Amino acid sequence: MNNKMNRDIEYVLADRELLGDICEKLGKQITEDYRNSEHPLVFVIVLKGSVYFAADLIRCIPLPCEMEFMKVSSYGAGTETSGFIQVHLDLKRDITNCDVIIIEDIIDSGRTLEKLSHLLEDRGAHSVKCCTLFDKPERRQVDLNADYVGMRIPDEFIVGYGLDYDEKYRNLPYVGVLKPCVYSK
Ligand code: PRP
Numbered sequence: 600m601n602n603k604m605n606r607d608i609e610y611v612l613a614d615r616e617l618l619g620d621i622c623e624k625l626g627k628q629i630t631e632d633y634r635n636s637e638h639p640l641v642f643v644i645v646l647k648g649s650v651y652f653a654a655d656l657i658r659c660i661p662l663p664c665e666m667e668f669m670k671v672s673s674y675g676a677g678t679e680t681s682g683f684i685q686v687h688l689d690l691k692r693d694i695t696n697c698d699v700i701i702i703e704d705i706i707d708s709g710r711t712l713e714k715l716s717h718l719l720e721d722r723g724a725h726s727v728k729c730c731t732l733f734d735k736p737e738r739r740q741v742d743l744n745a746d747y748v749g750m751r752i753p754d755e756f757i758v759g760y761g762l763d764y765d766e767k768y769r770n771l772p773y774v775g776v777l778k779p780c781v782y783s784k
Pocket residue numbers: 645646647648649672673703704705706707708709710711712763
C-alpha cells in the first residue's frame with residue numbers, strides 16, 4: 600500500500616483472490632443456465648466500469664458467445680415514463696432472438712439497468728438478464744434486481760477494478776473504499 604492511489608484507500612473491500620472467486624462462481628452459474636440454449640449468447644458490456652469484470656467473468660464461461668459494448672447514461676426520475684437513457688456508444692450487431700446478458704460493475708439506483716433492459720427487449724432479444732459485480736440494495740429507486748450478483752455491499756464509495764472516482768482509480772487491481780477526505784476536498 601505504498602503508491603499514491605493506495606494511500607487514498609480506507610480499506611480493501613474485495614482483493615484479487617475474492618474477485619477471482621466471484622467470477623468463477625458467477626461464470627459457473629451462467630454456464631449452467633445457458634449451456635442448452637439454442638439462441639446466440641451476447642454479452643453487453645456497459646462501459647466503462649465493467650471492463651475488467653467482464654474480461655475475467657467471460658473467460659470463466661466456456662460457451663460460444665459474443666462481446667458487445669455500450670456506453671449509456673440514464674437521466675430523470677425513477678419511473679419509466681419520466682426518465683430516459685442516452686446511448687453514447689451502441690451495439691454493432693442486431694440482437695434479435697439472442698440471449699443477452701448485460702454486464703455491470705455496480706447497480707445503485709437501478710435506473711440504468713431498468714432502462715437498458717427495456718431498450719434491449721424492445722430490440723427483439725429472446726431474453727435479457729443482468730450480471731453485476733456489486734449491488735447496493737439500499738440505494739435502489741426502482742423495483743429491479745440483477746439476475747446474477749457477485750457481492751451485495753453497503754453504501755460506501757468504492758473504486759478500483761474498473762470503478763472510478765472522477766475517472767481515476769479504475770486501474771487498481773482490487774476494490775477499495777475511498778477515504779472520504781479524497782472526495783470531500
Ligand atoms: C455506473 C455503473 C452503472 C450505473 C449504475 O456507471 O457502471 O452503469 O452507474 O447506477 P444506477 O443504478 O444508479 O443507474 P457510470 O455512469 O458511473 O459510468 P462508468 O461505468 O463509465 O464509470
